[in-house]
Amino acid sequence: MSRALRELIEAGPVTPAALDAFLAGRQVPMVEGGTVTFLYRGEADAVYLQHWIYGLPAAVPFTRLDGTDLWYLAQEIPVRSRVEYKLEVQEGDRSRLIRDPLNPLLAHDPFGANSVCQGADYRPPRWAEPDPESRPGRVETLRIDSAALGRSEEVGLYLPARFRPTRRYPLLVVHDGFDYLRYAALQTVLDNLIHRNEVAGMIVALTQSRDRLREYAADERHARFLVEELVPRLERDYPLAAGPAQRGLMGASFGAVASLATAWRHPGCFGRLLLQSGSFAFTDIGPSRRGPAFEPVVEFVNAFRARPAAVAERVFVSCGVYESLIYENRSIVPLLQRTGMQVRYVEAHDGHNWENWRDRLREGLSYLFPGPLWMIYE
Amino acid sequence: MPFVALLxxxxxxxxxGEAVRSLGIEGRLASVTAGWQEREAEDLELHEHLGERTVNLQLYARGEDVAERDPELAAAHRERQAELRELQGLYRLRLAAAMEACAALERSSAPERLREREIEAALEEIRRLDAHHFERVTEIDEAFERSIRPGERPQVARHRRAVARLLDRTEAVAIAGGHVAILLNRLRTFGLDGELGRRPVLAWSAxxxxxxxxxxxxxxxxxxxxxxxEVLGAGLGLVRGLVPLPHARRRLELGDAGRVARFARRFAPALAVAMDDGCRLEIRPDGWRASPGLWSLTSTGAVLPLDAA
Known part of the structure; x- marks a missing residue:
């Protein structure tokens, strides 16, 4: 329990007015080193913390402070952690899953928003925030009639600031690209990192599947779309540098599977892979317990594990230690390394979410596509 | 030593513009924006800022032209650059180990009277390594000059003559920043190393x-x-005895006394000078004059106004 809350309790009967004063202007949850105290105020029969930290019980109960409507929960959260959560409030038969009313910090994703607990020493990266000094790039959209997918596909295209048709740029293809823009501030991140010369000026293709659980699950048609349709079209219409070292694939979760599987099906095409929290499910024996959507993924990962191959030159892998996928990611890294590829692996005290993926972009992109930081002084 | 203003x-x-006015330069200025590479010609802002008195020497474009017309020179240049990149990588490997040794000594809990001499010895190792790398880079550059003689090749000579004619019509030279190695290469290739000593030079960033x-x-x-x-190699040597650090507040942790002290001691006796936006350091044959916004990194870890250092 936080020191401040303990002092409040020890000071005597906690009146509603004392609680009002206690909470006024206070940052909630309260972070003291590795201990975080969550608070909820209101009538309820029970309150639980829903946190998606793999390894802890899914719903951790709060304790009611006697004689008050204040609920609290002291939870060990290691320093530099970032945890997304909701509160489950039970009243009679009714249970509500809500964002923390006392905490203004939110993280958004395609399903809505979660409250965010920033553990001790966690700081959101400044390079992910708009910087007035950075020259902005722009995002165009183009349509590609895909025979492989059997439909017309919209693709976003990020062009860096000061884009020049006479210059040659590396290409990065991003799975769930529009989600990366919305939830991981990808455009701001690219603008800033390119402006700071930490990352090479690059063209970024943003793909967004309408059926990602199928198409990103090591689907041959998706790989064909990227390699035989998207890349040739971009090479025709945009000034792209040649060679695998100048081409990369990136994705998170199933998007990471799609990236690795595409490189595996078409070795030598993409020399750079950025794989975040990859859903690299596998089995040693028997069926996977992760459900039918994972079946093609398991088939692919098992095949890759049986015959690991150098499918690119350089690979950046990241995963949150609070994800269930940490086991699969830790398992695949030695396999990737054994093939002779250059592999950088990074773990974070975070979960399976967009801000975790955002926070790793600087390290990943600068490893795969380093900019001329040391040489340019403008 | 010619008159030089570092901005x-x-x-x-x-x-x-203010520096040009205060220095009494009334004629035309040659501008060098080769560090901007393919954006070299996008100098309208600079041109207008100087009252439309600039003549861009277009050293980057001249380099591209030479590369196209003299493939043998271009190939030799690429080979040298590849060699220099490899060498820089090897230097970086040795440097990382030497710097870590120095940092480990600084962290050590040994009595200061013992530790300090060991730190100085470790810094001396780093200085030797820097000097060795400087020599190796110079050797490669000199070998290139001896074997290829770029200045005597017709395409380079033609551009050198054109640059010299442009310079004859100008009173001073303004050198912008950008990519420092490319800028330096173009300055040397087109003979500016010899020409700059004859007229005032105003230079900033790279x-x-x-x-x-x-x-x-x-x-x-x-x-x-x-x-x-990292030491990259020799510059043109118009300014001696100091290491200019443009954008230092963005690129260096000037509040970290340990890093500041290590930087200052490593490159001593040269002064490491952090340059804020808006500052001006005038270097004349009889000494230098520093405006506010120039800071000296000192061996104590303090960052002091240059005048007080």
């Missing part, structure tokens, strides 16, 4: 680094690597 970064606080005697690359918090400053 702070110009993007947000352009002070070049331009300020290029006219110094030894180019030091720096960034304390790069996304990859340890951030140990």
């Amino acid at each position: 702070g970064p110009q993007r947000f606080t352009p002070t070049l 331009g300020a680094m290029a006219v110094s005697e030894r180019i030091v690359l720096f960034h304390d918090a790069p996304p990859q690597g340890s951030g140990a400053p």
Whole structure:
């Protein structure tokens, strides 16, 4: 329990007015080193913390402070952690899953928003925030009639600031690209990192599947779309540098599977892979317990594990230690390394979410596509 | 030594015009924006800032032209650059180990009277390594000059003559920043190293680094690597005895006394000078004059106004 809350309790009967004063202007949850105290105020029969930290019980109960409507929960959260959560409030038969009313910090994703607990020493990266000094790039959209997918596909295209048709740029293809823009501030991140010369000026293709659980699950048609349709079209219409070292694939979760599987099906095409929290499910024996959507993924990962191959030159892998996928990611890294590829692996005290993926972009992109930081002084 | 003015970064606080006026330069100025590479010609802002008195020497474009017309020179240049990149990588490996040794000594809990001499010895090792690398780079550059003789090749000679004619019609030279190695290469290729000593030079950012005697690359918090400053090689040597550090507040952790002290001691007796936006350092044969916004990194770890250092 936080020191401040303990002092409040020890000071005597906690009146509603004392609680009002206690909470006024206070940052909630309260972070003291590795201990975080969550608070909820209101009538309820029970309150639980829903946190998606793999390894802890899914719903951790709060304790009611006697004689008050204040609920609290002291939870060990290691320093530099970032945890997304909701509160489950039970009243009679009714249970509500809500964002923390006392905490203004939110993280958004395609399903809505979660409250965010920033553990001790966690700081959101400044390079992910708009910087007035950075020259902005722009995002165009183009349509590609895909025979492989059997439909017309919209693709976003990020062009860096000061884009020049006479210059040659590396290409990065991003799975769930529009989600990366919305939830991981990808455009701001690219603008800033390119402006700071930490990352090479690059063209970024943003793909967004309408059926990602199928198409990103090591689907041959998706790989064909990227390699035989998207890349040739971009090479025709945009000034792209040649060679695998100048081409990369990136994705998170199933998007990471799609990236690795595409490189595996078409070795030598993409020399750079950025794989975040990859859903690299596998089995040693028997069926996977992760459900039918994972079946093609398991088939692919098992095949890759049986015959690991150098499918690119350089690979950046990241995963949150609070994800269930940490086991699969830790398992695949030695396999990737054994093939002779250059592999950088990074773990974070975070979960399976967009801000975790955002926070790793600087390290990943600068490893795969380093900019001329040391040489340019403008 | 010719008259040289080193200016702070110009993007947000352009002070070049004011410097030109206060120095009494009334004629035309040759501008060098080769560090901007393919954006070299996008110098309208600079041109207008100087009252439309600039003549861009177009050294980057001249380099591209030579590369196209003299493939043998272009191939030799690429080979040398590849060699220099490899060498820089090898230097970086040795440097990382030497810097870590120094940092470990600084962290040591041994009594200061014992520790200090060991730290000084470790710094001396780093200075020797820097000097060795400087020599190796110079050797490669000199071998290139001897075997290829770029200045005597017709395409380069033609451009050199054109540049010399342009320079004859100007009173001073303004050298902008950008990519420091490319800028330096173009300045040398087209004979500016010989020409600059005859007229006032105003230089900023990478331009300020290029006219110094030894180019030091720096960034304390790069996304990859340890951030140990690296010697790139010799500059044009118009300015001696100091290491210009443009954008230092953005690139260096000036509040970290340990890093500051290590930087200052490593490159002593040269003064490491952090240059804020808007500053001006005038270097004349009889001494130098520093405006506010120039800071000296000192061996105690303090960052002091240059005048007080």
